[in-house]
Amino acid sequence: MPIKKDLTQKQKEVLRFIYDSIRGNNLPPTIREIASHFGFKSTGTVRDYLTALVKKGYIKVSANKSRAIELVKEALFSIPIVGQVRAGLPTLAVEEIEGYLNLDSLVFSDESTFALRVKGDSMIEAGIMPDDLVLVRRQDMAQTGEIIVALIGEDATVKYLKRVNQDYFLEPANPVYQPRKVDGSVSIIGKVISVVRRF
Amino acid sequence: MPIKKDLTQKQKEVLRFIYDSIRGNNLPPTIREIASHFGFKSTGTVRDYLTALVKKGYIKVSANKSRAIELVKEALFSIPIVGQVRAGLPTLAVEEIEGYLNLDSLVFSDESTFALRVKGDSMIEAGIMPDDLVLVRRQDMAQTGEIIVALIGEDATVKYLKRVNQDYFLEPANPVYQPRKVDGSVSIIGKVISVVRRF
């Protein structure tokens, strides 16, 4: 889910390594650690990459400080908060990203996880209120009884998945609304793994 | 859960600085950065602190790597999840800590913030379900309309704070329960700033 597309493939790999290093080791890499990971034989090569990444706005580096590589703001790998979901999934359009939720280790932010802001009160009896954020792990299958995110046409909806005989239904947690049968126009895009609300 | 030995006041300050450095700068400090922050004139002094913190289980350090100070999970500054709250607040007894919620930058986990597991359904219409975690910022005052955590005798309870004329009430979000007037037996211990639920 790249935000900006102006990185080369190799630059992406370097950025990814920096990201993994920070998330995995709790420590940004040194220039030589980057070099040895990619088999570069010169630190100058790494410097070229770092200056490119700085110039393109993905990282910041501080002079004369070891490991002083910082991921910039809403960089590549934080979880995007999407205000609405369109049929284009799993490719999230940039305009739909509402902000970024930095959950760090709460969620293992692999690229298949995102957060969705809930609209409407159809899940209110499940404790999911309008404007809550639901954390969604992208998957196209789900168990009955799980809370899922489904796409109906271009609209994303959060519902229980229920099975009756051979048929599946999207069931709201609000008696005001009716269940809807899962047919060809409905696709499951993920499972709700967490709810976060902030006051 | 491993029992950790007590830290001296100065050791706490050093640990706190390491923590702030990681959270604030996204980078653990070097030995000399620690030294200069505290005015230590020898790196040996810092090494003494680090070895003490390692031995007591608060940090890990890797040999021959710069800035390789790692906070051990469930360390001092993660947010404790308390299963119940007793009158002893704001000193949380260790036995009451149910686990640790690592929220990193979601919440600025100063020492006045903790998480409380909700029991009961008295706030169900506010979308706070049994077993949810509420993040609580410790404070003894609150505005009317805010969701607060109050202590009634030895029991912690999550309720709306409402004002009617001169009186304050703890008001549940569930018609099954009755509001309760705030009197001398009730003390406000914090304000709910977030709700987190995991499936």
Added chain:
DNA sequence: TTTTATACCACACATATGATTGGAATGTCA
């Protein structure tokens, strides 16, 4: 009393690490 932990210092050493300079090959774009 002896031992251990705490809390500092001075000084030196080895190396980890970030700059820097200069070059080369390749491809893109105006």
Added chain:
DNA sequence: TGACATTCCAATCATATGTGTGGTATAAAA
């Protein structure tokens, strides 16, 4: 074509940084 970005290399330099040795002083614990 020429300017420029990308992607590598070699080699060197300066210093940032972790480590080690050996102290002093105080207080608590065994």
